Amino acid sequence: MKKNEKDDSETSRLLGGQNASRHVQLETDSVPDVVTYGSATDEQTEQVVSDTETPAEEEGFSCRRASKRQILSFICVASLNFSGYCYYSVIAPFFPDEAIKRGASQTVVGLIFGCFAVVNFLGGLVFGKYLTAIGSRFMLTSGVFVGGSCSVLFGLLEYTEGTTFIVFCFAIRSIEALGVAGFQTAGTAILTHAFPNNVATVMGSLEIFTGLGLMAGPPIGGVLYDLGGFKTPFMTMGGLLLCCCVFVTVLIPPQPDEQEGKTDVPLLSFFKIPAFLIACGLAIMVACMLDYIDPVLQPYLIKEFKTSPVRIGLMYLLWAAIYSILAPAWGRLADKKKWVPIMVPLGMLVTSVGTLILGPSPLLTDYVHILPK
Numbered sequence: 001m002k003k004n005e006k007d008d009s010e011t012s013r014l015l016g017g018q019n020a021s022r023h024v025q026l027e028t029d030s031v032p033d034v035v036t037y038g039s040a041t042d043e044q045t046e047q048v049v050s051d052t053e054t055p056a057e058e059e060g061f062s063c064r065r066a067s068k069r070q071i072l073s074f075i076c077v078a079s080l081n082f083s084g085y086c087y088y089s090v091i092a093p094f095f096p097d098e099a100i101k102r103g104a105s106q107t108v109v110g111l112i113f114g115c116f117a118v119v120n121f122l123g124g125l126v127f128g129k130y131l132t133a134i135g136s137r138f139m140l141t142s143g144v145f146v147g148g149s150c151s152v153l154f155g156l157l158e159y160t161e162g163t164t165f166i167v168f169c170f171a172i173r174s175i176e177a178l179g180v181a182g183f184q185t186a187g188t189a190i191l192t193h194a195f196p197n198n199v200a201t202v203m204g205s206l207e208i209f210t211g212l213g214l215m216a217g218p219p220i221g222g223v224l225y226d227l228g229g230f231k232t233p234f235m236t237m238g239g240l241l242l243c244c245c246v247f248v249t250v251l252i253p254p255q256p257d258e259q260e261g262k263t264d265v266p267l268l269s270f271f272k273i274p275a276f277l278i279a280c281g282l283a284i285m286v287a288c289m290l291d292y293i294d295p296v297l298q299p300y301l302i303k304e305f306k307t308s309p310v311r312i313g314l315m316y317l318l319w320a321a322i323y324s325i326l327a328p329a330w331g332r333l334a335d336k337k338k339w340v341p342i343m344v345p346l347g348m349l350v351t352s353v354g355t356l357i358l359g360p361s362p363l364l365t366d367y368v369h370i371l372p373k
Helices: 002-029 042-052 055-059 068-089 095-101 106-129 136-159 162-194 199-228 231-251 267-272 274-291 294-305 309-337 340-358 362-367
Strands: none
Touching (some): 068 136, 068 231, 095 294, 106 162, 106 274, 136 162, 136 231, 199 231, 199 309, 267 274, 340 362
8 A cells, every 4th residue: 555655656757757847848948028120020030139149259250151041231331332433433434524514514513422421420320320110121122212313313414504414413413422421430330240350451452342332433423424325324223223222131140239327428429539539530531532522523534634434433443443452452451450540540641642653743843853743
């Protein structure tokens, strides 16, 4: 009898342990709630979370080790960089002369070029502050759509002249700059999130496509202008950007944008940081160096040497090719060797010397007499 009671108690103990083990297993297998963003479903969001936490991010930037999410993010943003900068530079070989023919002065042409940079700068500040509220994926796709639509509208300015032409040039370029600022800001955020430990290397690699866009834009603009006139380059590049919009909408993975719970830092507080002020100053100087020549070089070459738009485009190709080749190397040096304190003053020195020689500057011809006029 006692033996039977002992067996029954042993059986109950085993069954109780199995039930407890099953209960623990059920709790372990339960899936926690995941916050979704935009139109992403629960399955998509779980995939985003699982893809984000990959060893590839910890090991470094490599196509062989990169996850599908990382590869898609880089391909999409790189294609946008190429298309955007290709469109940005496509007007250089022909627009200044066309604008002068339609009643714009040389100063107004310079302002048309400059308004893009001003609006792009201010738009980048605003979009950066509200990126998490808007969503990086939506900002990316909507920015590309706005940029492509403005490109098509700019081509229609072929049928306007005088004040109407000038006013719509400023308006369309300003709206386009907002679109470009949107997809540039969102693209940078997406890649920074995808490659948190290799930001400089990834951004340097991204500059290859920036350089390719700047390199391909002027020759393409010159050829298209010769083939179909003023509107053809803008219609073509606008169509390319709109195609990229569809391409990015389909392929870019949903972005978590997980910034909830973090302190919202006022934008003006960044201007109290010396490193931030130095970076802003350098960015302004580089933008001026890249853009100051656009309104003046093309009319000068046509006036003095009767240069065709195609040949002018090929001249722009040279420096863009060198830029695209060296940019990833500088990015890798900044990431691996930490040579930023050396690279910044060295780059400024080389840029200053090249700018003085380009004219050449009166400092070298009239005062120092190093170069002939």
